[in-house]
Amino acid sequence: MLDTEPTVVPYADAPEVETPSRMPGEILVSTLALAACGGGGSTPSGGSTGSSPPPPPAPPPSPPPPTISDTQASRFLAQSAMGSSRADIAEVVSMGYAGWLDAQFAKPRGQTLWDYLVAQGYNNATYINSEAGFDPSMWRALLAEPDQLRQRVATALLEIMVVGISGLNVSWRQFALAAYVDVLFDNAFGNFRTLLDKITTNAGMATFLTFLGNKKANAATGAEPDENYARELMQLFTLGLRQLNADGTEKTPAQETYVPADVSGLARVFTGLTLDSADNSTPDRLRRPLIFNAGQHETGVSTFLGATVPAGTDGAGAVKIALDTIFAHPNVGPFVSRQLIQRLVTSNPSAAYVGRVAAVFANNGSGTRGDLKATVRALLLDDEARTVPTGANAGKLREPVMRLTGWARAFGATSASNAWPIGDTSSQNNRLGESMGRSPSVFNWWRPGYVPPATTLSAAGLVAPEFQVTNEVSTIAYINFMQTLIQNGMGDFKADYTAITAKAADSAALVDEVNIIVAAGQLSAATIATIRSAVDSIAAANTANRVYTAILLTMASPDYLTLR
Template sequence: MLHDDNPIITAEHRAPGSTPPVLPAVPTVTTAAPFAVLTPAILLAACGGGGSNGTASAAPTVSAPVAIVRTAPTPAQASRFLGQATMGATKAQIADVVDKGYEAWITAQMALPRATTHWDWLVTNGYNVAANINNTAGFDASVWRQLIVEPDQLRQRVGMALLDLLVVGIDGVNLNWKQFAAAAYLDILLDRAFGNYRDILDAITTNAAMGSFLTFLGNRKANTRTGAVPDENYARELMQLFTLGLYQLNMDGSVKGGATPLETYKPEDVAGLARVFTGLSLATADSTTPDRYRQPLVMNATLNETGSASFLGTTVSGGGMAAVKTALDTIFAHPNLPPFVSKQLIQRLVTSNPSPAYVARVATKFADNGSGVRGDLKAVVTAILLDTEARGDAALTAAAAGKLREPVMRLTGWARAFAVNSPSNAWGFGDTSNQSTRLGQSMGRSQTVFNFFRPGYSPPASAIAAGGLVAPEFQITNEQSVVGYINYMYGLVANGTGDTKADYSDILQKAADTNALVDEVALLLAAGQLSAATIAQIRSAVDTVSATASGGPTNRVGIAIMLTLAAPEYLTVK
């Protein structure tokens, strides 16, 4: 059995190119040799010096119309697709994609209803008791459970992509029953993941968690006596982060105006829009149960601005929900919306640097799904996942293609591949946002509305920046987070946490066959994209442990998994 009595690497072993640390001996096997290959690879990946993100070049412009490959995918192609469309591949889902093909699999996934909402799961598991009125108990467990075991994996993945864009973090929600308020918000995104983006805008604008997080809950109209003006937080972030961005865009996501970008809105637009979002309040004053946080906000007429408000070339008057509707309609109709939202969804699902043509193809679907409907997320998600830049093999060797695998996806990828479960429903991973000891990321726990990483982030003084590319996930990738990730995953792979453990019974059947073992782990976790050199290193490490030694099969499996999780080719999604 692998043990996690000691960390794999420590702060003393952080510098790229330094001597790899020697692990303590584990009973029945010696692990120093197998894991010695781990440190240089993972540190190189963290600093942008290894793997596909180490060399940057400009993203190609693809002018040809989208051409969907309709031939049956291979297992490796199916696993690659699932790395973009789910929270992690499984053997069963790989077989399902091979059998159905990409389009039919997407159609089947979009037809799946949610088994349970986060809200209902919290209620069913007894978290709506008075003892939890001022804590977050149950929230993380519900999130991890759905991401790992629910069958509607495309919905889960798209929902998390939407959460990266439309950010609410539970710790910034200044309400009681935080777990329920945040659950109601996540349910909005998951329930509408294949709906219309306009409906999402309605729902988040009248959601209590968003109202608290962006401080417009109970927002008051201007007071001429005191000089107080409405809170502008939501009005600004709604335009800047959720819908339009700072600068006017072409349909391919490029900025209009060349060296002098054209602003999308001005301070007076923010001030005018803020007047519209006054008066939105909780539906009831009853705080003895969490139920009011599931109800849409209502308009408190005494706080609402009924005078005229101008923004984005539109003027409304009379206030109330009619003014809110007009404001959201105006934003939804803005030409920036399709490229702005489409590009960020591509970044979250497929590649950090989509070509302008890729963005334009998806944005065109956002603007019109082919039936005259704007904002149809079914059409948008399908276009993203079936585009030639997502499915074509050219991306496997293109330096600008792909993205850094975000930390949560590394954990869920392992968890889904090896059937992690929690019989008690504790789902003990908890809050994993600590960089030193966990992942540096935890879904639903961003500290700011800017998310854990910005879509336009590029590591300074790197080949990525020199190539004019971005790598959002590198914003939370540093020496500390690399050490924390490896140590944390080592413990999870070895022992799980509490009753939240993997089931290795299937992969153990291949433990004695090094080639078969390493190949299956590489297929499940890395879509078969590990280089020949990396495969050879992992096989060599596995072979240092005898399959007939006491605990040998388990240790061989653990080595294959950990070295794959540390490989630069795994840490990048192609």
């Protein structure tokens, strides 16, 4: 059984990332050469030489880019993808980090979750009051689509701007959440301001945070607009509770980002939003943006965060003022950047790291604010991400879903029927303790500032978000679930161990391969020796069990569970 706090094991013999060589400087032209070219080729006495000036020397060749090892490529993919196969690792080695990112940014969006549900027949009236179909639509995207970077960034956004299917009080829940997740996938590389528009007019978000059909105040009854979305939009999605410096540290003395009056004023803006159709016989209206019911929208003056929506402003105009105001707030860059770093790279990024990424969020180099593509690029190429850390505060606990996707991508797991029957993995008793799109509340499975109480982490003042779903029961459940999945798959969802089985007879080669493609080369010498001993206790002819053992023990080890 694993300890509830995995031991952070320093990365063994990790090669440092080479600092890219500087580009050649300008070629200095000697004064002698300049004289030879001057005056139209004249001699000192004024006579022409009749000859052309000598050609300038050729510039020296550009130095080759730093060599990326398989281990470094695998570590990079552990931060930027859903998992890494041998082919994925080879791509990064060949293209380089920046080249791989460019290729991923250029990949078209794959099949939407919505279109998968329709193709599988889940828009049949039988499923009107069901969640059926959502889990396979989500797993298929995370495990089968080639645009892995998009999947990884979108899932990070889903953990920041949370919608959970169990909190949707609407028919066709699987379609409502699919439409919301599709918004995140579609806009993962777009502009954050556009994303705010899209989630605000999305039926799934409006249902989850209860502003669908939100009505203006009624003086006769004393009813006030629902404040749920206004509060969480500021607190969890964009600003946070405290004023921040540009590097994400809190200002001193502490200053609140907003006060109750700001919440009340902002809530008035999000009144009147409703579905564009009363037709519930199909889920189609859940995919279209919300519209305004003018009779339910507040048209009086609204003030919040120092901004004012003038009286008589229509719904769309009021929302524009509100979202423009929030987007321009100086907290947004550091607040969002820090959480993206936590989801992809490390739980406790340095203030300097956050500041560098937030600066790109503020200005992508061309004067554009909120460019998520540029932000993600800066985040993943930063020295703090690319250099193997040595400090005790570095790294993060791999979240449970990413452990499953990492295994599945490493060994080409597929579902021949396209049913992807993995299902809901949120149980802490016999599954992973996490399932994408099934967060029990708007606070996600864990809070970004969660500190495990009475631990060395808390004593050191470190946060460890994923530990909020980690305990003795969930740890054992994870190992048992993965053992079954590794060995037997689930239904027709199975891995392909053909390539690695060729190494099964040689425990050193087998464990080294699993270490690279699954654990990013993080296993210590002691852990490798332990796993090899377990593998060698199995008869060489029993190749399947040797493979299963090497994979499971790797994924159960603290070396693997702590991504550094």
